[in-house]
Amino acid sequence: AEVKSIAILTPEEGTDYGWNQQGIDAAKAAAKAAGVEVVVAQGLGYGDVRPTLRELASDGASLLIAHASGYNTAAPEIAHELKVPVAIVDTPAGLEKGLVADYTLSGHEGAYLAGRLAAKMSRSKSVGIVVSGEPPSWNSQSAAFAQGVKAGNPDVKITYAVIGPAAYSDAAGGKRVTESVIASGADIIFGQGNGSSFGMLQAVETTKAADGGKVYFIDVIGDKSPIDKGFLLSSVVWNIEPVYAAMIADLRADTFGTKHYSIGLKDDSVQLLKTAAIPDDVWAEMQTVREDIISGKIKVEPIFDAAAVRALMTSVAQ
Amino acid sequence: MSGLFSDVFLSALLFGAITAAIPLLLAGLGEQMSEKAGVLNIGIEGMMLAGAYLGFVGAFYSGSLWLGFLTGIAGGVAVALIMALLCVRIGLNQIVIGIALTLGVEGLTALLHHFQFSRSYPRLPAADATVIPLLSNIPVIGPAFFKHHMIVYLAVALVFVMSYIYRRTQLGLNLQAAGDKPAALDVAGIDVMKTRTIAVLTTGALAGLGGAYLANVGAGLFIPFITNGAGFLGIVLAMLARGRPVWVLVGALVFGVCLSLTTAMQVAGINMPTDIIQMLPFLAVMAMLVLFGRRASLPAALGIPYERGAR
Amino acid sequence: MSGSASSPVDKRDIVTLESVTKRFPGIVANDDIDLSIRPGEVHVLLGENGAGKSTLIGMLSGLQQPDEGRILVDGKPTQITSPRNALALGIGTVFQHMMLVPTLTVAENLLLGGPWWQTPKTEELAARVAEITSSLGITLKLSAKVSELSLGEQQQVEILRAMLRNSRLLILDESTSMLTPKGIDELGALMRRLVGQGLAVVFITHKLKEAVAFGDRISVLKLGKKVGEIPPERLRSLGEQEIIAEIVELMFGTQGADPEAATHPDHTASFAGAAPLLQVKDLAVAQTENAPGLSSISFDIRPGEILGIAGIDGNGQKQLAEALAGQRAVAGGSIWVDRTAIETLSVGARREIGLRYLTDDRLGEGTVGTFPVSINFFLKQVGAAPFWRNGVEQRGEIDARAAQLAREYDVRTPSLKTPVGRLSGGNIQKVLLARELAEGAKVVIFNKPTYGLDLANTLASRQRIRDTAARGLAVLLISTDLEELLSMCDRIAVIADGALVGTVDNVDDARTKVGRLMIGLAA
């Protein structure tokens, strides 16, 4: 089919150095590469996006990318209603030829790698995971990170903390909880959270580790180096452009909705961010681990369920 | 459980509880003053948010936390000024205006943040602490309670200042009269509008300061919707406290401690769904309401605009 | 009609009103009024309910601004823009409706108005209060919460407050309405002393005898207009009865002797032998934070009988009425209406049985001030046919019946849709009377039924109460006005400290006996 324009819908503004920004940037890049137009509808919140979906469809979009798990009930419905292809996340079972494609993204491989990195780099042999909520995509990264840490060094203690009620924009809560986790001994924080992740970052920047040294932060999805003050150890960066590019290609080839799209280490759509804080030898070691994952020598199974993640944390903590 | 927790960690938890309690304390004290004078200040969430935004802007550009607190106060007062004008002077419905102001400030600060900071996400350095000699050396307690920014001690002192005002000054009498029987205050020769305006502006100042503390010290940065309902909690605390500033402090601390407790339970590895653990602070407040809330003696004229000579 | 033709400005005036007009939605409350207020004079304002007396003093005390005309203070045109301004000009007012903060103590109420930064000067106040109260002959507990005081005591606090302000002009709006006869005499003497010291006093009352006894000059308002003035010279030259006749002429256009001096007719005879309609035995009510309790109250009322309850305000009258009506929990004892025990029934159920209670708190609980007059007539019948059918309001029925009641009870209101709270006190009272007496009543409790009513309305209301009894109902009449009780009741019981201290048959020497009981002596 002909593809004239694609549209992407995100719950928050595309300026978060994270999920929304990565999605929008990728859509723009993919569209540019394919020579199609792109419409960005951002900051839509987590409410009902049907009005926006319908409007974008009626404006002639050839593909609607519903870039939030909260949209994956609405988008397929609109696809049926208006016969317009949509792409949704976290719904592997939702494929429908020509109408619905799924891209379940999980950075668990990258997070595992980040865990190995943290185990290696932690001076105090104690790391923390701070999250502002427990959506599946974060859960899989939290779990994989913990597994990576334990695989790297079983003696490293892991502290897992969820911030608090209504925490997505709770920057103060992010900071408070991160400070507590640092006080419990952690000197590397693996943080996942929208607005609140900036609070985590601030905590890392302003709190000293037990040994008086720096605490490092490992981020996810986006690349916060432009705003880093020297505390960013790494990030599990997602590049979604190949996914969107493949979707456009599939649309053109009339194979849309017949396959799953994913990201992973092998095509660098999931990448561990290299910063100056990572010594070269450690980095080299990480590259070997990366190869092992790609080759299947190391298997990282994603765990999406919050209860399973907590169970894992308790068991690895012992 | 204590075996799990080091002194440092316990201190950090308590420290965090205080940090979380201070904005609630300031908002609660502010709301209490409005309510005493008969104004139900639902706009306090907006005042806090304005304080958070302007407070951060002030601190960020000047590099001085104190200046940030001042601009935060100014932000809260600016919103309070609109509230005073519309609800006290003209007598518009306090709930409509309160909610409208909150929505407006939410939108406006998010908008300003978008144009100003959404690429750079500036963050402030750590707030410098005023260490209280001797006391700060007590294990666990010392670092938790006596190593805060000066403004924290001032906020706690404010509790006693407020108590003094309410109990021992003419202003205290005026405020109470303005809330319980404004007409009586009026015929005693005191301007009800002025008294209520002062109360609302004070609320704005305190809420603004609370917001600035939340942004500058609590988070060290500003992001949209950062207050997250803290203002509404302030309203709850003020009503729970029934006109007594000390109870606002108690309520704020209980809330802060509950928040830290949720962190503690998670760190202790208690495998309970986080969502359930996180209901704890609200359950605590609800329990306080059930136990102590009876006949909460709210001012008789609360929410009713005053109009001289009206029948 | 009066001296309004010549300009009333006089060098001796403290305050002069020139052609003052004040309008409210739907009504001209004051219409082109001239008035002069002089030092050394008690200027009495008389007029029916709603004549515009309170409105007039509202303008003097800064609560309201005239729409037309001007006010001169010391001969200079002055705008009295606020109560604070009025106080500064030396105008002190005791308002008709309570103007105290119930949650503050007496002392705090008296201190209200000082500079905001100061600590309240309680000792200073105590000294000054002691000075004034001793000359006034009243005692007040400064540390008591105002909400714990009776209405009468509250009125005393307000008078005291006006005195503390060192006013040159003291305005008393119906300040005697809650006082005992002795209190009234004392207040009268006080007014005389004050004008003796050169103050001016404006005194509003509905009791002509008080007007004649204490006034130097009397102005009469009617429907917002000033219809006459009796200057001091003329007042001095006439006897009491002549003056009263003249006032009645001015107010009502009819001539008559002292209209209040009616004696009670005995209509119990026609119901002789009938069983009591209301029986109260050993009724007790627990004391609460701000109300006295009741102990072992017993009495009977037969059909056609009016039993009066006399006593100084705040001795448990209200508690008694509320306990009977079901609004207050009973701690012990029993109540029968027509041989049905009712002490466990709800307010509504007691009403069903035929018990009616006319409250003394018209605005606080008697009416819903913001609701139309028409609805207020039926507040206690919500849901009843024919005004509601199957729960649906029958507007036609309601309006028709409301119009009828308004006519019958002479309720003066711009319209039946006017919020009842906007009516003058007297007219609100008429709404209540109409409501309680309408239909199905067996026993009626009247709590201060004529408080605040003008003469014509007082007389009409009393007649209605007598008629009520004559229809064979039992009437309990609670009043602080001894004259009223003497002119209406068959028997009078005296209440003191929550107990009935004696019951007197209303025959020749009843006045002395009741008086003795009230001041704690044996009858």
Place this chain on the structure above:
Amino acid sequence: MSIDTAPTVSATALDATSGAATRRAILHRLLMTLGPILIALIIAGCILLAVGVDPLAYYGYVLEKGLFSPLGIQQTLSRMAPLLFLAAGLIVAFRAGMWNLGGDGQFLLGAVAAAASAPVLIQFMPGWLALFCAFIIATIVAMIWSLVPALLRAYQGVNEIVTTLMMTFLGTSLANVLVKLVFRDPGTTVPQTRTLPVEDRLPRLFDTTITSGLVLGLITIIIVHLVMTRTAFGLKLRIVGANPRAAVHAGLNVSALTIAVFAISAGLAGLAGAVDIIGVQGNVRADWNPAYGLAVIPAVFLARMNGFAAIGFVFLLSVLSIGGESAARRLGVPNHFTLVLISIVLIVLALAEYVDHRYNQSRKA
């Protein structure tokens, strides 16, 4: 506490409806609503200019995408359905003088109850019956949730502003817990309830995308309006609201009425949630909270608790939120601007009402 600003207006609003004058009154109302909205748009337009956006283009899109395009108007009307139920619930509470500020919690729990029950019930019974039962269940759940504030207010005199606010915080968390732990759809990784298939949801109106929840909402709010203004029960509630002491004096059972008010108000909020789920959403996702309550409260006040006027204001809110989102996207303004716009409209409308009231008073005098 008895805040009696509410009944003040209700009593006068009651008066305003009489025969021939009604048409002129409605025209006047309309003018007094559109005028202020225009002023508000001008003020908000200045903000737009300040951030470099053409206000005319912005408003053009708001009108086109929220009102005048077939698609826009359908979206707007659909959005109204839950808001109407919420408004109806608030009318009952506010007229009875009770500040039920817990609408959002009640809404969410009603939504969860409906989302949990409808997909299950539909397997055992005819579709219409299943939906009906789901509505009932949602209503009852929300009613139960309001029991704590209701009992505390009725028997302990605890102010309901505090309790309902608290219960809303708690209710939001509880809804999450229920979605994640109890009613979670095992078939998805994302925590959400089972989805009610589109064809089993409330039917759409004719050939449009408008949910028939709109019709239910309109009927409900009109019934509520009539009950509150024309029946004995409504009058009793209004008496309690305007003067609780008078209610006691008149022999009304204030405690029972208080509980009834909370039950009805919360029940309607729960229904709002159910209508949104069963009509449009199909399921409840974890952390979902549209927080409609906060915007509906001022709308109900501006409508002076009059059901018909509330319909108008809810319509206005819907136009602004649907059209505002579209306009913001097209012109590159963050969507947050819609909040600013709604806020200004609310404030100017409140001011206009005051000016109007003043004008009427001085004219009558």
